[in-house]
Amino acid sequence: MAYGEKVLDHYENPRNVGSFENANNVGTGMVGAPACGDVMKLQIKVNDNGVIEDAVFKTYGCGSAIASSSLLTEWVKGKTLAEARQIKNTQIAEELALPPVKIHCSVLAEDAINAAIADYQKKQTI
Amino acid sequence: MSEQTANKSAASNSAAAKAKQKPIYLDYSATTPIDERVVTEMLKYMGPDSHFGNPASRSHSFGWDAEAAVEEARKQVADLVGANPKEIVFTSGATESDNLAIKGVAHFNQKRGKHIVTCKTEHKAVLDSCRQLEREGYEVTYLDPMPNGLIDLKVFEDALRDDTTLVSIMHVNNEIGVIQDIAAIGRICRDRKIIFHVDAAQSAGKVDINLDVLPVDLMSFSAHKIYGPKGIGALYVQRKPRVRLEAQMHGGGHERGMRSGTLATHQIVGMGEAFRIAKQEMTAENERLLKLRNKLYDGVKDIEEVYVNGDMEHRIAGNLNISFNYVEGESLLMALNNLAISSGSACTSASLEPSYVLRALGRNDELAHSSIRFTIGRYTTEEEIDRAIENIRVAVEKLRNLSPLWDMYKEGIDLNSIEWAAH
Numbered sequence: 001m002a003y004g005e006k007v008l009d010h011y012e013n014p015r016n017v018g019s020f021e022n023a024n025n026v027g028t029g030m031v032g033a034p035a036c037g038d039v040m041k042l043q044i045k046v047n048d049n050g051v052i053e054d055a056v057f058k059t060y061g062c063g064s065a066i067a068s069s070s071l072l073t074e075w076v077k078g079k080t081l082a083e084a085r086q087i088k089n090t091q092i093a094e095e096l097a098l099p100p101v102k103i104h105c106s107v108l109a110e111d112a113i114n115a116a117i118a119d120y121q122k123k124q125t126i
Numbered sequence: 127m128s129e130q131t132a133n134k135s136a137a138s139n140s141a142a143a144k145a146k147q148k149p150i151y152l153d154y155s156a157t158t159p160i161d162e163r164v165v166t167e168m169l170k171y172m173g174p175d176s177h178f179g180n181p182a183s184r185s186h187s188f189g190w191d192a193e194a195a196v197e198e199a200r201k202q203v204a205d206l207v208g209a210n211p212k213e214i215v216f217t218s219g220a221t222e223s224d225n226l227a228i229k230g231v232a233h234f235n236q237k238r239g240k241h242i243v244t245c246k247t248e249h250k251a252v253l254d255s256c257r258q259l260e261r262e263g264y265e266v267t268y269l270d271p272m273p274n275g276l277i278d279l280k281v282f283e284d285a286l287r288d289d290t291t292l293v294s295i296m297h298v299n300n301e302i303g304v305i306q307d308i309a310a311i312g313r314i315c316r317d318r319k320i321i322f323h324v325d326a327a328q329s330a331g332k333v334d335i336n337l338d339v340l341p342v343d344l345m346s347f348s349a350h351k352i353y354g355p356k357g358i359g360a361l362y363v364q365r366k367p368r369v370r371l372e373a374q375m376h377g378g379g380h381e382r383g384m385r386s387g388t389l390a391t392h393q394i395v396g397m398g399e400a401f402r403i404a405k406q407e408m409t410a411e412n413e414r415l416l417k418l419r420n421k422l423y424d425g426v427k428d429i430e431e432v433y434v435n436g437d438m439e440h441r442i443a444g445n446l447n448i449s450f451n452y453v454e455g456e457s458l459l460m461a462l463n464n465l466a467i468s469s470g471s472a473c474t475s476a477s478l479e480p481s482y483v484l485r486a487l488g489r490n491d492e493l494a495h496s497s498i499r500f501t502i503g504r505y506t507t508e509e510e511i512d513r514a515i516e517n518i519r520v521a522v523e524k525l526r527n528l529s530p531l532w533d534m535y536k537e538g539i540d541l542n543s544i545e546w547a548a549h
Contacts, residue, residue: 003460011460017528033546034531035491037454037471037480041530058530062456062471066528 004097010067018056027120042112064102068109154503161353171392199398208336219359220327223346224251230371239289246486274437275304297329302436303445312341331404354400358393415443425515444502449493452532461521470497
């Protein structure tokens with residue numbers, strides 16, 4: 001399969017690879033399943049103003065899944081939680097020019113940010 | 127051209143040049159280049175000054191020369207596998223041979239019975255021919271192989287019924303390279319007077335085949351897997367005792383009525399030459415390929431969580447199929463873009479299902495998704511294997527650093543203990 005330039009760029013030079021120590025201001029979202037061939041782990045660090053000041057990811061999956069999560073970490077940084085929740089899979093798919101068979105990678109990325117936000121918010125209510 | 131566009135096109139030229147840098151070809155089970163010696167022979171049957179005639183033309187030397195060339199090639203094909211030239215029917219390739227054998231025999235013998243036995247790891251040409259017969263009212267048993275890819279003879283024998291007319295089992299598997307015991311399977315079929323078809327597309331020229339003694343009734347061959355041209359193959363149809371089948375292609379009655387259509391002289395000559403070379407060089411070539419394959423395996427086997435798929439003993443020399451656990455196959459292919467290889471990962475296909483062959487071995491989905499097939503051939507060099515090993519080691523490390531599953535494995539978390547949301 002031939003890849004678009006942006007997918008290749010994110011794949012060759014993934015942004016924000018890594019993990020955060022578990023803490024009260026960290027939200028973790030892990031979505032997908034090994035049996036399906038992709039698992040995304042996205043973590044966000046949220047400051048007192050409710051702004052995502054840092055984000056990291058690790059992804060097991062195809063090039064498009066890696067690129068989708070790498071792009072997502074770039075996009076969410078500096079956004080409020082409400083803004084980050086507005087990110088839609090279609091925007092990711094469009095930005096990376098994903099072919100139809102790879103749309104599920106962008107869906108997974110959208111699921112990942114929502115899961116990370118939910119995890120963060122759950123920690124705040126405890 | 128303005129300077130700006132000139133610069134732009136120079137830049138895109140250099141990008142194109144980089145992209146065109148030839149990858150190392152390690153996909154010889156997909157296809158092979160045509161051997162130069164084969165090309166030379168084929169060219170003698172193409173141009174206006176060549177023996178371009180129709181082998182079926184009986185009234186002039188153009189036809190006679192072409193016919194002589196076809197018959198010589200038929201003999202060369204037969205010689206590699208210990209058959210009589212009269213038992214070789216030329217087709218367009220192994221897929222057509224499989225179709226002709228399976229549907230042809232099933233149709234011809236439908237009054238005797240409508241049950242067929244095959245294996246889940248067969249090539250799609252066999253499986254889909256069987257599926258078609260199921261739509262026509264036949265019953266098919268698809269055997270599970272053992273975890274090493276080989277068929278358990280006891281399980282096989284238990285699957286046979288009084289109305290079984292045909293068994294189709296491949297000689298060498300295209301994905302994992304394991305060699306089935308077709309002599310033993312054939313003997314069981316003979317005892318019960320069941321017709322036995324073998325897809326030998328991946329074994330001819332790689333494993334000794336002597337149909338003079340092997341209890342096999344039909345065998346499919348392909349030219350392009352052993353340095354011949356694409357678009358030509360053959361079906362061995364045993365004469366004593368005679369195996370009868372219903373033609374799938376009707377027309378001029380070529381190939382004793384079993385496969386009509388003008389014989390593709392240049393393709394057939396190419397196949398003959400490729401088979402002649404294989405007979406001559408197979409032993410030495412296998413020795414060389416085995417060394418290279420072992421070198422490749424030795425170069426990667428100490429990486430953590432590496433699994434070989436398929437039996438290592440009963441396996442052709444040129445095949446290595448490995449799963450790099452916690453690394454997804456398609457992303458590994460991307461990281462190894464200077465290697466021409468293939469993966470059992472679902473993401474390399476449109477179906478989103480991982481390799482059905484590895485699944486049939488009982489491999490879990492993760493390992494099936496993580497599998498890579500390396501197949502080595504006539505033009506592979508030791509230097510290429512060295513480069514491949516280096517690239518694989520770098521790529522696997524890079525992707526494991528990216529993999530959340532690898533982190534979990536390292537932390538001692540059992541991935542099966544987690545409730546994953548399947549999607």
